[in-house]
Amino acid sequence: MGVSVGIDLGTTFSAVAIIGQDGLPRIVENSEFEKTTPSVIQFRDGEIVFGSEAKEAFSAGDPNCAAFFKRNMGLYKPYGTFGGRSYTAEELSGMLLKHIKSSAENTLGSAIDEAVITVPAYFYSKEREATMEAARLAGLKVRKIINEPTAAVIAYGLNNWRVNANILVYDLGGGTFDVTLVRMGENQVLRTLATTGNRFLGGVDWDERIESLLVEKILESTRFDASESERFKHLLKGSAEGLKKQMSQKSSSKLTIRIPEYGKVTSEISKAEFDQATVDLLEMTGIMCATVLKSAGASWKDVSDTLLVGGSTRMPQVREYLQKLSGKPPIAHVNPDEAVALGAAVQTILADTECVDGPGARIESRLIKPVGASKKISAKSVPNIKLNEVTTHPMGVIAINPEGTMYINELIIPANHQIPTRQARSFKYATSAYGSNELEIYVLQGDRKPLDCVIPYKYVATGIKHGATPETTIRIQYSYDQNGIIHVQARQGDSKTDLPIRKEPVPEDMSMYGKPIEKRPPAPEPLSIMLAIDTSGSMYGAPMQEAKMAMASFVNQFKSRMIGGTARIGILAFTYGPETVLRLTSDPAQCLSAIETIERYGRSGIHPLDGIKSELREAPGRKCSIVLTDGEWSDGGTAIPAAKKCHEAGIEIAAIGFGYFDRAFLSSISSSDANAFLVSRGELESAFGTIAQSLGTQASPKAGEKSRDTQNSEVWDID
Ligand code: ADP
Numbered sequence: 001m002g003v004s005v006g007i008d009l010g011t012t013f014s015a016v017a018i019i020g021q022d023g024l025p026r027i028v029e030n031s032e033f034e035k036t037t038p039s040v041i042q043f044r045d046g047e048i049v050f051g052s053e054a055k056e057a058f059s060a061g062d063p064n065c066a067a068f069f070k071r072n073m074g075l076y077k078p079y080g081t082f083g084g085r086s087y088t089a090e091e092l093s094g095m096l097l098k099h100i101k102s103s104a105e106n107t108l109g110s111a112i113d114e115a116v117i118t119v120p121a122y123f124y125s126k127e128r129e130a131t132m133e134a135a136r137l138a139g140l141k142v143r144k145i146i147n148e149p150t151a152a153v154i155a156y157g158l159n160n161w162r163v164n165a166n167i168l169v170y171d172l173g174g175g176t177f178d179v180t181l182v183r184m185g186e187n188q189v190l191r192t193l194a195t196t197g198n199r200f201l202g203g204v205d206w207d208e209r210i211e212s213l214l215v216e217k218i219l220e221s222t223r224f225d226a227s228e229s230e231r232f233k234h235l236l237k238g239s240a241e242g243l244k245k246q247m248s249q250k251s252s253s254k255l256t257i258r259i260p261e262y263g264k265v266t267s268e269i270s271k272a273e274f275d276q277a278t279v280d281l282l283e284m285t286g287i288m289c290a291t292v293l294k295s296a297g298a299s300w301k302d303v304s305d306t307l308l309v310g311g312s313t314r315m316p317q318v319r320e321y322l323q324k325l326s327g328k329p330p331i332a333h334v335n336p337d338e339a340v341a342l343g344a345a346v347q348t349i350l351a352d353t354e355c356v357d358g359p360g361a362r363i364e365s366r367l368i369k370p371v372g373a374s375k376k377i378s379a380k381s382v383p384n385i386k387l388n389e390v391t392t393h394p395m396g397v398i399a400i401n402p403e404g405t406m407y408i409n410e411l412i413i414p415a416n417h418q419i420p421t422r423q424a425r426s427f428k429y430a431t432s433a434y435g436s437n438e439l440e441i442y443v444l445q446g447d448r449k450p451l452d453c454v455i456p457y458k459y460v461a462t463g464i465k466h467g468a469t470p471e472t473t474i475r476i477q478y479s480y481d482q483n484g485i486i487h488v489q490a491r492q493g494d495s496k497t498d499l500p501i502r503k504e505p506v507p508e509d510m511s512m513y514g515k516p517i518e519k520r521p522p523a524p525e526p527l528s529i530m531l532a533i534d535t536s537g538s539m540y541g542a543p544m545q546e547a548k549m550a551m552a553s554f555v556n557q558f559k560s561r562m563i564g565g566t567a568r569i570g571i572l573a574f575t576y577g578p579e580t581v582l583r584l585t586s587d588p589a590q591c592l593s594a595i596e597t598i599e600r601y602g603r604s605g606i607h608p609l610d611g612i613k614s615e616l617r618e619a620p621g622r623k624c625s626i627v628l629t630d631g632e633w634s635d636g637g638t639a640i641p642a643a644k645k646c647h648e649a650g651i652e653i654a655a656i657g658f659g660y661f662d663r664a665f666l667s668s669i670s671s672s673d674a675n676a677f678l679v680s681r682g683e684l685e686s687a688f689g690t691i692a693q694s695l696g697t698q699a700s701p702k703a704g705e706k707s708r709d710t711q712n713s714e715v716w717d718i719d
């Protein structure tokens with residue numbers, strides 16, 4: 001079995017560390033005896049070169065070099081074409097990791113098969129997954145992904161643990177910046193309080209300002225515009241970093257170049273000029289420090305120490321600026337190039353951690369037997385620092401606001417929430433009676449409007465069942481694992497099993513989620529209607545034909561509501577007693593053919609209105625019955641109490657009488673006088689039509705959309 005290492009996979013430099021015989025982490029040098037390896041790859045004819053040699057070629061302007069690809073992690077798009085083949089950032093990182101691994105194996109004399117890899121704290125889920133993918137390509141098993149600032153504090157905390165100290169980690173690397181507030185707790189629990197960052201702010205931005213200063217100086221002294229020439233732009237780019245580093249030691253730096261038709265020109269940049277040209281960059285970092293303090297509910301006076309990480313914190317102005325902000329000198333005795341890898345190495349000896357959700361939850365970790373080179377250490381001598389990290393980004397889902405007018409970001413997990421965590425939320429979802437009931441779940445990272453967030457994933461939950469009501473509840477659960485990767489699950493109603501879910505690429509065009517939603521009528525209340533028809537002898541012939549046509553046209557008016565699942569119709573026939581011809585259904589075709597079959601029906605024994613009641617009692621939504629009859633019932637006065645029982649059960653009755661009739665009887669069984677219709681032959685259809693209109697024949701809401709429901713749901717386990 002091979003050994004476990006910690007790897008700092010940096011934008012500009014990477015480093016490897018391992019736990020040594022003494023139980024303390026140490027850097028593993030690469031094959032060139034360097035402690036860090038530049039994260040640059042050069043594609044020479046048929047040969048691939050990594051590290052310092054590649055970096056030199058890159059600085060000299062060789063276009064066959066890949067650098068800064070970490071910035072594109074998670075995009076899964078071609079980063080560049082080298083040697084006639086295009087590569088993604090994941091592939092390039094995989095190649096680099098493989099090189100770093102084999103170089104370290106050379107030094108160690110043993111195989112490496114597992115690593116704790118660090119990523120910037122603000123890395124999104126997708127970028128973390130991309131890092132796992134790169135490791136897989138390099139043949140490395142990932143023990144865990146941890147955040148760079150956390151790793152730095154682990155390294156620092158080995159010899160400097162002070163219970164309840166709040167450490168502000170200021171990490172300014174080559175291409176990225178992040179700032180994190182971490183608390184050293186009791187029992188060596190390290191707790192991240194808040195974190196933020198910018199992946200497009202780093203040393204290279206300072207380099208670019210030097211390039212611009214150089215262009216200005218050259219233009220002043222020679223009237224030659226170097227920014228117009230690709231060759232000179234490359235040359236200045238290659239020199240800028242060196243000049244910047246010189247200014248970390250000296251008060252100025254000089255560059256001499258040969259300008260065509262002009263000769264040798266020396267441009268000098270003073271430290272004061274450099275500081276002035278870059279002060280806004282520093283201030284941007286200051287603003288992010290303030291943001292982090294604010295989200296942790298702290299201020300500078302709560303910061304026990306500021307820990308500087310990342311090569312760019314070697315610039316003296318960074319130290320001065322932080323001293324000004326925090327009121328005390330930043331910690332100087334951590335090597336910014338090595339701290340992150342060292343901290344990662346410490347995590348290689350910890351077992352997988354478990355976490356109890358909720359505020360104040362502690363992540364517990366056990367110590368496991370160290371592997372490989374560290375085999376002989378006793379557990380006691382191993383630093384056992386446990387992590388208690390938080391989500392960097394709030395996470396939500398695209399939903400519809402309660403007014404149904406626009407798409408909103410409904411938060412599921414807030415920022416700075418402890419991880420790992422699971423959070424679930426319920427949404428109302430309009431099902432369709434027919435067709436596929438699928439719910440699109442767009443994961444949002446950020447707490448702004450949907451299109452102002454990062455949308456890392458699209459999931460589609462399938463197999464949603466259409467029930468008695470047109471709306472169902474779907475519970476969406478997000479889990480944020482130990483590695484900062486999101487998992488999504490969905491369940492319908494109270495179901496204990498997950499809906500089948502598939503991942504789909506996020507569409508290029510998401511613009512519809514930024515536009516207002518066309519106003520739609522609110523979801524109508526579900527309707528359950530029993531059509532009850534008198535089939536006694538006097539109805540035979542033409543009256544029955546007319547009644548059937550009127551009922552059919554009634555059903556047709558509810559067709560779209562039935563298909564939409566918001567109306568169901570059943571049929572009952574009666575003479576002395578009732579008989580159910582068709583139970584409530586949302587299938588209009590079934591209804592229409594049942595109407596055709598109506599003949600003489602009816603059992604004696606129970607009252608027709610009791611038959612209606614038993615069909616409708618358990619039905620959802622608004623319950624009503626339309627009773628069509630052609631003569632007063634000779635039932636000895638039982639109709640009125642039976643009708644009363646229906647009304648008490650929440651069933652509305654409309655009565656249509658035709659032929660020779662007493663209006664008072666119709667009124668006595670109807671829910672109100674307005675629901676009693678005394679009509680002549682030929683008017684039946686219009687009476688049914690009036691009732692249909694009053695019940696509302698408009699269609700159901702568009703199926704397949706979820707709207708906000710403020711309810712939090714209980715979480716469940718990942719299968
Ligand atoms: P990353 O973690 O992004 O790979 P590092 O933490 O290794 O980056 O920092 C690399 C950056 O630090 C580069 O921009 C480099 O120019 C800068 N840097 C390194 N040494 C110095 C120095 N002495 N003065 C100023 N900047 C430096």
Ligand code: MG
Pocket residue numbers: 008010011148173310311340
């Ligand atoms: Mg770094």
